[in-house]
Every structure is written in C-alpha cells, then in structure tokens.
Amino acid sequence: MLENFQMHFRRDSFTPNPVDAEPMVAQAVPELREFFSLFSGLSFEKGLYRVMNASSLAEANSFIAVAFPFYSRRAKCFAYDWFGRIFALDMGRMKGGEPEILMFELMEVLDLEVPCNLVNFHDSELINEREVVLDSKWHAEWLARGESIPMPDRCVGLKKPLFLGGEFAFDNMEATNLSVYWHMTAELIKMTRGLPHGTRIRDILLGN
Numbered sequence: 470m471l472e473n474f475q476m477h478f479r480r481d482s483f484t485p486n487p488v489d490a491e492p493m494v495a496q497a498v499p500e501l502r503e504f505f506s507l508f509s510g511l512s513f514e515k516g517l518y519r520v521m522n523a524s525s526l527a528e529a530n531s532f533i534a535v536a537f538p539f540y541s542r543r544a545k546c547f548a549y550d551w552f553g554r555i556f557a558l559d560m561g562r563m564k565g566g567e568p569e570i571l572m573f574e575l576m577e578v579l580d581l582e583v584p585c586n587l588v589n590f591h592d593s594e595l596i597n598e599r600e601v602v603l604d605s606k607w608h609a610e611w612l613a614r615g616e617s618i619p620m621p622d623r624c625v626g627l628k629k630p631l632f633l634g635g636e637f638a639f640d641n642m643e644a645t646n647l648s649v650y651w652h653m654t655a656e657l658i659k660m661t662r663g664l665p666h667g668t669r670i671r672d673i674l675l676g677n
Contacts, residue, residue: 470503470504470507470588471504471507471508471588471591471592472592473591473592473593473596474591474592474595474596477595477596478513478514478517478518478595478596479513479514480511480512480513481511481512481513481514481515481516481618483512483620484510484511484512484621487505487506487507487508487509487510487511488509488510488522489509489510489522489523489524490505490506490509490510492523493505493506493509493521493522493523493526494506494509497545498545498558498560498568500545500558500567500568500586500587501545501547501558501587504520504547504587505520505547508520509521509522509523510522510621512620512621514605514608515608515612515618516551516608516618516619516620516621517550517551517603517605517608518548518550518551518595518603519548519549519550519551519621520547520548521546521547521548521549522621525549525621525622525647526546526547528647528648528651528652529546529549529555529557529651530546531651531652531655532555532573532651532652532654532655533546533555533557533573535655535656535658535659536573536575536578536654536655536658536659537573537580539580540557540559540571540573540580543559543560543561543562544557544558544559544560544571544573545557545558545560545568547587549624549647550602550603550604550624551603551604551608551611551619551624551625552575552576552604552624552625552626553575553624553625553626553647553650553651553654554572554573554574554575555572555573555575556570556571556572556573556590557570557571557572557573558570558571558587559571559582562582564584564586565586567586567587568586568587569582569583569584569585569586570582570583570584570585570586570587570590570594571583572602575626575630575650575651575654576627576630576631576632576637577631577632578632578658583602610639611625611639611642614639616644617644619644621647622646622647622648623644623645623646623647624644624645624647624650625642625643625644625645626642626643626645626650626654627641627642628641628642628643629641630654630657632657632658632661633657633661
C-alpha cells in the first residue's frame with residue numbers, strides 16, 4: 470500500500486515501527502484500517518508529516534469538535550503535519566464510493582477540501598504538491614536555522630495566530646507541545662467565532 474509515498478517520504482529513525490496499531494485499526498473506517506496497520510504513529514521527512522497514533526487521534530477529534538463542530542461526525546482524522554494542521558477523510562464527501570480529504574488549517578481557521586482519496590492523496594498530492602500542502606520549504610528553513618526536528622508530540626505553532634492578526638514569519642513561530650497547541654487554538658477559535666471581521670481583541674483569558 471502507498472508504495473509511491475514510501476519511495477518519496479523517508480521514515481524518521483525515531484519512529485521505526487507503527488505504534489498503537491491494534492486499537493487504531495479496530496476503530497477505523499475501512500479506508501483507514503490497512504493505513505493505520507502500516508503507518509500509525511510514524512513520522513516522515515524529519516517531522517514534516519506524521520500519521521496519528523491512538524493518543525494524537527483522540528486529541529485531534531477533540532480539537533475538531535471544538536474548532537470545527539460542523540465536521541465532528543464526518544471527519545475521520547488520520548495525520549498531521551509539522552505545523553499541527555490536521556488531515557482527515559470527509560465521510561460526507563464521497564467520490565467513486567471513497568471519501569475525499571479534508572485539511573484543517575489552524576493558522577487561518579480554514580477547512581479545505583482536497584479532491585482526492587486516501588491513496589491518491591499520499592501517492593500523488595503529497596509528492597507533487599509537497600510545498601503547497603505541507604509548506605516543506607519553510608520546514609527546511611526552520612531546520613536550517615538550527616531549530617529542532619518536530620517530534621510526534623510537538624509541532625511548530627504561531628505565537629499569535631493569523632486570525633488574531635499575527636504574521637506568518639519565523640519571529641512569530643515557536644516549537645510547542647502538540648496537545649497544548651491544539652487545545653489552546655481550539656479555545657481561541659471558539660471564543661472568536663462569529664465576531665465581525667476587524668474586531669480588535671485586547672486580552673484573552675484561557676481557563677484550565
């Protein structure tokens with residue numbers, strides 16, 4: 470499965486084998502069962518692209534429920550990238566009997582439809598559009614600046630999100646715990662949902 474993907478995306482040595490595969494396979498929709506059995510918990514290309522394990526899947530589902538509630542029942546999450554963006558199958562959008570891909574962009578609060586299925590996403594889209602989908606050039610520059618490889622439980626987030634007026638710049642980026650980043654971003658999205666464009670936000674208090 471996904472031979473082309475495996476040729477172009479090198480598995481990181483710090484995740485040599487799939488982890489938590491059994492519970493992932495048991496709860497997965499059919500399209501994801503073999504995928505999780507082969508790749509659950511693995512990281513590729515120095516943390517550029519990561520497949521979820523049982524823990525990150527639970528965190529991603531919680532994030533979607535708060536930040537993108539419209540998709541909470543139809544999004545079947547399977548992977549995330551170094552920026553913490555989440556990739557999922559959209560069970561409400563089928564083509565040829567197979568669900569197509571959703572990408573949840575945290576920085577700008579966007580849900581983006583990718584018109585391909587799980588196999589085509591990995592064997593074609595991630596390979597031919599690596600920069601567009603994963604911001605691979607920024608990832609390479611991040612590492613070239615001496616920053617650490619994002620481990621599976623970490624990501625690179627924006628100190629001030631774009632939807633709160635932040636800039637997409639290295640000075641506004643920091644390595645952070647993935648779970649904390651998803652939780653805090655979800656709360657920010659929830660708190661600002663429905664505000665008129667251009668609303669100025671001076672102080673934000675997050676609860677425990």
